[in-house]
Amino acid sequence: MKAANEISASVIGRLPRYYRFLCELQNDGIVRISSGELSKRMGFTASQIRQDFNCFGGFGQQGYGYNVEQLKNEMASILGLSTLKQAILIGAGNMGRAVARQMNFAEMGFRLSAIFDCDKNLEGLKIKGIPIRPNSQIAEFCAEHRPDMAILCLPQNQAPEVVDELVLLGIESFWNFSHYDIHAKYPAANVENVHLSDSLMTLSYKIKNRENR
Amino acid sequence: MKAANEISASVIGRLPRYYRFLCELQNDGIVRISSGELSKRMGFTASQIRQDFNCFGGFGQQGYGYNVEQLKNEMASILGLSTLKQAILIGAGNMGRAVARQMNFAEMGFRLSAIFDCDKNLEGLKIKGIPIRPNSQIAEFCAEHRPDMAILCLPQNQAPEVVDELVLLGIESFWNFSHYDIHAKYPAANVENVHLSDSLMTLSYKIKNRENR
Structure with a gap:
């Protein structure tokens, strides 16, 4: 996991988009998603997504995909959305x-x-x-x-x-x-x-x- | 000069910013600017700027800098701003x-x-x-x-x-x-x-x- 000042502006710029997509997935009732499927929906490559997430310590287990709600909450926390x-x-x-x-x-x-x-x-x-x-x-x-x-x-x-x-x-x-x-x-x-x-x-x-x- | 479909989305995304800066330079009465000075004002590297401009055939003479009005007009034309x-x-x-x-x-x-x-x-x-x-x-x-x-x-x-x-x-x-x-x-x-x-x-x-x- 990288310190906040080591994370590039382009990674940070993509976080809101991840968050938005995860909110939509959750609204559609999707519980779990692979990086491949996330990549198809978002138009980023799967390796890009894994690299981005690795900046924050990962979130997924190889082969199991991501838990949508958990990942959404992690994103919200990274973005500081719950900070008043x-x-x-x-x-x-x-x-x-x-x-x-x-x-x-x-x-x-x-x-x-x-x-x-x-x-x-x-x-x-x-x-x-x-x-x-x-x-x-x-x-x-x-x-x-x-x-x-x-x-x-x-x-x-x-x-x-x-x-x-x-x-x-x-x-x-x-x-x-x-x-x-x-x-x-x-x-x-x-x-x-x-x-x-x-x-x-x-x-x-x-x-x-x-x-x- | 590259064909329009060979120019990357990130270069295209920077064009409006060049155009905006050139309009401001012109408003400030600046007639000529070097890529170094443009770089300092815009926060892009000089080599980035030269690379971007080369996608459209250059615009500048080595050592002479860019004519602000001419470059602004070129940008407007590339961006299609004069097309109704x-x-x-x-x-x-x-x-x-x-x-x-x-x-x-x-x-x-x-x-x-x-x-x-x-x-x-x-x-x-x-x-x-x-x-x-x-x-x-x-x-x-x-x-x-x-x-x-x-x-x-x-x-x-x-x-x-x-x-x-x-x-x-x-x-x-x-x-x-x-x-x-x-x-x-x-x-x-x-x-x-x-x-x-x-x-x-x-x-x-x-x-x-x-x-x-």
Whole structure:
């Protein structure tokens, strides 16, 4: 079993997908699965799957396959889904509202505890029962509640100032929907960027090259 | 220069990021950049960048660096951003509305031409000037307008039936926000999946393992 800092970003990037597939298998009533069958369903090679799992100490007995529920629980534990983590959302525009309403935060151990927006007209409105507060209350809220993570759904030009403030307030982890490059200024921060336009551009490439077939 | 089908998914996956960085460099007034400098800013190795660019025939002269505008335009052309592509959106819930309002489709050559939802109460409401139509009009619209791509922002349990219909209507490309696995049933489809919860789980892992340091 490897220490967390020895595990590559690409292995870590595959863990959520394993977890998702295992949840689906469990919902379908499947109790046990071989790495071969898992490989067929997920599109990874069986040896890739075994290698990935070996980073965390294995999980399976040769020839017996994996117990789906047990493996799912192991994955949840590795991913820290059962650790309670407090999140705040900055930006209650279209994307912020969609994220707040759509995501099942509790399922992943997150609790969305506050929502902030610089638009004073939104103050006091609620999303999923959580009132929208003005950005001027970020400092006080963070000092009192010590959130673990901030979700950034604000325009790129507003992001630098807000991130500076959040970092000073001790926030180290960001789920970043803005296109602001947090790592360039704060290389030690935990950042997951969501670049929806990258995904759409990749699809554009595929459409173009499909037409040229 | 390689044929499109010889270029690996990981190279293709990096193209939007190159494009984004080049747009930012151009906005910052930078005219020329070396692969070393590009590497420092993007976090890829210089040799990785040269290898990636060589898939498309190079672009640079040894020792002279890259012309930012020219390289940006080349990337746009490779990504098919200047090719007009017609898109339809299925699902006008929180995420569908956020995607319709937030994304700059035109910048990537996409035109969002219709929005559908199974909720009859939404019929006739408009998002960015585009009226929401009932799902029962999907077939007629697609037969007449032949869209290139469908954006799926509908619940996973509604996705299989809608995808079956869209594939029959000749749609081959999907920007998929639902968790339905289109490739399992249609391996030849062009699919870009957006799994926001995967990204959140990865952040959960990073938070957990940061705390354990």
